[in-house]
């Protein structure tokens with residue numbers, strides 16, 4: 001069954017109308033792992049942020065006063081931020097589980113089972129990392145009609161996942177990503193994913209900035225949340241990640257379009273020959 005279907009998706013930067021996505025077609029079915037590759041600036045991150053649109057764990061309304069962390073956590077909602085939508089869909093369709101994703105608010109997308117880890121995760125000053133995870137988890141439980149969990153009930157579960165990622169449990173006491181190193185931020189994204197789960201997880205260069213050992217912990221955690229019904233799309237420039245999380249499909253993006261789709265062999269070919277070898281006119 002298709003989980004996500006993008007058809008002829010066109011998206012522009014709101015501010016100046018510049019077209020970034022120029023007709024993207026992509027189908028992700030249950031149980032599939034997709035890798036998205038392509039030169040810098042080809043539109044990969046925009047596709048994830050946009051079409052898949054601003055999938056945020058929760059939304060922080062950046063127009064709200066920021067006197068303290070509680071003010072930042074807007075409605076009863078769930079989780080983080082991505083800022084305001086910078087982009088506008090000007091053509092095409094995106095369905096997630098058969099529903100029009102473009103009409104959904106970021107938090108609706110999140111609660112519907114989409115998860116995105118950002119290429120550059122932001123700091124959320126004043127919002128405690130542990131509270132953040134707990135709120136996001138309880139928002140999902142509420143949506144399923146399950147009772148909220150108390151902080152002490154959840155701690156052992158989260159601590160186990162922190163340990164599995166070889167992180168220091170002390171990061172739970174700090175504000176989300178505040179003062180975290182690049183590698184800690186990336187692992188913190190995967191901590192969110194492993195606590196919350198996802199039907200479709202989108203990982204934007206999760207491997208950049210991670211040392212070899214950290215990458216193994218991350219890959220293990222990601223493989224651990226995959227089920228026969230869940231799917232993954234990862235943006236990467238590196239073979240090492242694809243050795244650890246094996247893609248069923250590899251897509252190459254160029255100038256706002258997916259210009260080639262293949263299997264793992266395509267990634268190997270790019271590694272040896274570069275993107276210029278498949279460049280289209």
Ligand code: ADP
Nearest residue numbers: 013020038039040041042043044045046047086
């Ligand atoms: P990739 O992730 O493939 O490296 P991006 O999706 O981040 O590429 O960006 C694609 C192109 O769109 C780049 O040229 C980038 O500068 C441009 N772009 C993305 N977002 C914006 C924005 N908000 N304003 C202006 N240009 C943008």
Ligand code: MG
Nearest residue numbers: 039040041045
């Ligand atoms: Mg880039």
Ligand code: MG
Nearest residue numbers: 044045046119
């Ligand atoms: Mg990018």
